Every structure is written in structure tokens, then in C-alpha cells.
Amino acid sequence: MGKNGNQPFPLTESSISRHHASFHLDEKSGKMILRDEKSTNGTYIKAKDGTFKRLYGETAVSLNTIVRLGAKHTFAIKELINTPPPPPETVDISKLRSVYEIYNSNKMTLEAKTSNIMMLRIASMSLSAIVVNILTLFIPQDVMDQTTKVAIQAIGTVLALVLSWWLVDMKNKDLIRRKDQNERYFRKNYCCPKCGFHFGTRIYDNILAEGRCPNNNCKCKFTGK
Numbered sequence: 001m002g003k004n005g006n007q008p009f010p011l012t013e014s015s016i017s018r019h020h021a022s023f024h025l026d027e028k029s030g031k032m033i034l035r036d037e038k039s040t041n042g043t044y045i046k047a048k049d050g051t052f053k054r055l056y057g058e059t060a061v062s063l064n065t066i067v068r069l070g071a072k073h074t075f076a077i078k079e080l081i082n083t084p085p086p087p088p089e090t091v092d093i094s095k096l097r098s099v100y101e102i103y104n105s106n107k108m109t110l111e112a113k114t115s116n117i118m119m120l121r122i123a124s125m126s127l128s129a130i131v132v133n134i135l136t137l138f139i140p141q142d143v144m145d146q147t148t149k150v151a152i153q154a155i156g157t158v159l160a161l162v163l164s165w166w167l168v169d170m171k172n173k174d175l176i177r178r179k180d181q182n183e184r185y186f187r188k189n190y191c192c193p194k195c196g197f198h199f200g201t202r203i204y205d206n207i208l209a210e211g212r213c214p215n216n217n218c219k220c221k222f223t224g225k
């Protein structure tokens with residue numbers, strides 16, 4: 001018995017040790033022994049006068065003996081025998097398949113787009129410079145002198161550069177936002193429906209094949225397609 005024990009009920013209270021006490025039933029003679037396993041906060045047995053007496057070592061007990069482990073948790077010995085262990089709960093996780101697939105397909109699309117951003121920057125820079133230069137070619141020579149034309153060309157190139165850089169930047173920000181959204185969606189939804197444990201990068205089919213929650217404290221079994 002204890003936090004790590006195999007008793008039929010959970011013992012989670014902080015004053016209970018991992019290996020707190022042990023119980024042995026001799027099936028032939030029906031003799032029952034309770035032993036304190038050098039627990040930190042003690043094993044107690046309820047005496048006839050209603051007070052709890054600390055147990056050192058071991059003692060014979062009966063079905064109606066009341067035991068206290070640590071500060072609070074009390075139970076009758078018969079609860080150790082009569083309470084069947086809770087059956088593991090089975091949870092259908094089928095809907096997590098689409099969560100996993102949507103997340104990964106979004107991730108792939110967004111990553112492909114991100115790798116295009118650098119290309120887009122270079123392309124938009126060269127393109128805007130070229131466009132401005134071509135446009136100034138169409139300004140008739142007699143309308144303005146060479147100096148004005150060069151000045152317009154320079155200003156136009158800078159403006160076009162700033163504009164194209166800004167446009168790519170907007171696109172990039174939108175990508176970052178969508179990536180972030182996708183990650184949040186995944187963290188929130190790719191979880192055990194019972195305990196909320198996030199499955200991380202585990203592949204859906206592997207989780208399904210294992211058939212149980214990867215969180216060791218969660219005893220639920222998984223089923224699904």
C-alpha cells in the first residue's frame with residue numbers, strides 16, 4: 001500500500017509514503033497481517049477506545065480493523081479485499097486522427113511558403129528596380145533634363161523597394177501568425193481526452209497501436225480508427 005502501491009483505491013495524500021505499509025492474507029488459514037514499511041508518517045490502527053495507535057513492525061488484523069495511513073487516510077481492512085480494482089476506462093480517440101492530419105498538412109504548407117519568402121524578397125527587390133527604370137524610359141527627353149530624370153529614378157526605386165519589402169513583410173507576418181495558430185491548435189487538441197496529456201510529436205497511428213495513454217498516471221485505454 002502507498003502512493004506506488006497496488007491497493008484497490010488510490011492513495012495520493014501527501015503524508016502517505018510511496019511504500020507505506022503492506023497487507024498479507026494467508027488464504028489457507030485466513031490470517032491477515034498488516035505491516036508498516038518504515039513509512040515516514042506512520043501506520044495507525046484504531047483501538048477500542050477510538051484513538052489511533054501507531055503500528056511498529058507488524059500485527060494481526062481482522063476485516064473490521066480500521067487503519068489510518070499517514071495523517072488522514074482511514075479505511076477498513078475489508079476494503080482491501082472487497083473493492084475490485086477500477087477497470088481501465090476505454091476512450092475513443094478517432095477524432096485525434098484528423099487533428100494530427102490537419103496540423104501536419106498545415107505545417108507542411110506553411111513551411112513551403114516560408115521558404116519562398118526569401119526568394120520573394122529578392123525577386124520583388126529586383127523587379128521593383130527594373131519597373132521604375134523602365135517607366136522612366138517613357139518620360140520624353142524634352143519634358144525634363146537628365147538630372148531630374150535620375151533623381152526621379154532614384155526616389156522611385158527607393159519607394160518601390162520599400163513598398164515591395166513591406167508587402168513581403170506583411171505576407172511573412174501573416175505566415176508567422178498562421179504557424180502560431182496551427183501550433184496552438186495542435187497543443188490544445190492533440191491530447192488525451194481523459195487527462196489532457198499532450199501527445200507531443202508522437203504519430204497518431206503509433207499511439208493508437210499502443211492502445212493506451214502515454215501518460216503513466218492516466219490508466220485509460222485507447223480505441224479508434
Ligand SMILES: [Zn+2]
Nearest residue numbers: 192195213218
Ligand atoms: Zn490520459
